[in-house]
Amino acid sequence: MLQTDQLKFAYTGGDTFSFPDISCERGAHWLLLGQSGSGKTTFLHLLGGLLSPKSGAIRLEGTDMAQLSGPALDRFRGRHIGIIFQKAHFVNALTVGENLALAQELAGVPVDNGRIAKLLDRLNVGQKIHRKPDRLSVGEQQRVAIARALVNSPELILADEPTSALDDENCEQVLHLLTEQAASVKATLLIVTHDGRLKDKIPNQIRLDS
Numbered sequence: 001m002l003q004t005d006q007l008k009f010a011y012t013g014g015d016t017f018s019f020p021d022i023s024c025e026r027g028a029h030w031l032l033l034g035q036s037g038s039g040k041t042t043f044l045h046l047l048g049g050l051l052s053p054k055s056g057a058i059r060l061e062g063t064d065m066a067q068l069s070g071p072a073l074d075r076f077r078g079r080h081i082g083i084i085f086q087k088a089h090f091v092n093a094l095t096v097g098e099n100l101a102l103a104q105e106l107a108g109v110p111v112d113n114g115r116i117a118k119l120l121d122r123l124n125v126g127q128k129i130h131r132k133p134d135r136l137s138v139g140e141q142q143r144v145a146i147a148r149a150l151v152n153s154p155e156l157i158l159a160d161e162p163t164s165a166l167d168d169e170n171c172e173q174v175l176h177l178l179t180e181q182a183a184s185v186k187a188t189l190l191i192v193t194h195d196g197r198l199k200d201k202i203p204n205q206i207r208l209d210s
């Protein structure tokens with residue numbers, strides 16, 4: 001269960017935000033919608049523990065992340081949250097498989113090569129396990145990014161604009177992958193988007209107004 005309470009954030013010398021309280025049941029799928037500049041990515045980064053709120057609480061399965069910082073927050077994020085960024089970031093000196101192993105090491109969990117191989121297979125990129133990420137197509141990189149977000153069986157999966165650059169067929173496919181894979185680890189899925197095509201597909205919606 002993911003819950004926020006009176007969450008406020010301010011960029012240094014810049015915009016300030018008061019976010020609506022949200023409450024998402026474990027395993028539910030949500031869209032986070034809003035105009036450009038309304039603070040969607042900022043909200044996602046707060047929920048993912050990449051930014052710290054000025055005030056308020058973010059509870060994930062009972063832990064208030066706003067009270068964590070430094071290595072404790074990094075470990076918590078690694079174990080409980082999978083983040084899929086708009087543009088995938090990998091360590092290009094490492095192979096696909098090693099990038100997933102790194103995600104386990106950074107979260108302080110034992111590397112499970114069997115799980116890594118199985119997950120990549122499930123996402124149809126199993127044969128790319130020994131490739132360097134920059135030698136993959138954009139679609140393959142996106143699948144590897146989804147696999148990496150899932151590798152530690154997170155309770156929460158956050159995806160930032162995963163479909164906005166895709167044509168209709170690939171949009172459909174990525175949405176299907178995300179919802180199916182989130183369901184496979186019973187994770188709560190929250191997708192930030194301004195992609196109108198998703199609006200009818202996921203009924204739970206949070207709207208930010210600037």
Ligand SMILES: Nc1ncnc2c1ncn2[C@@H]1O[C@H](COP(=O)(O)OP(=O)(O)OP(=O)(O)O)[C@@H](O)[C@H]1O
Pocket residue numbers: 011012014015034035036037038039040041042043194
């Ligand atoms: N690092 C930063 N420092 C200062 N201001 C920032 C920073 N990042 C974002 N902002 C400002 O905060 C506001 C919200 O940005 P954010 O990226 O959260 O919006 P968004 O709703 O995700 O937009 P889009 O749909 O265009 O991606 C914008 O006005 C932006 O200029």
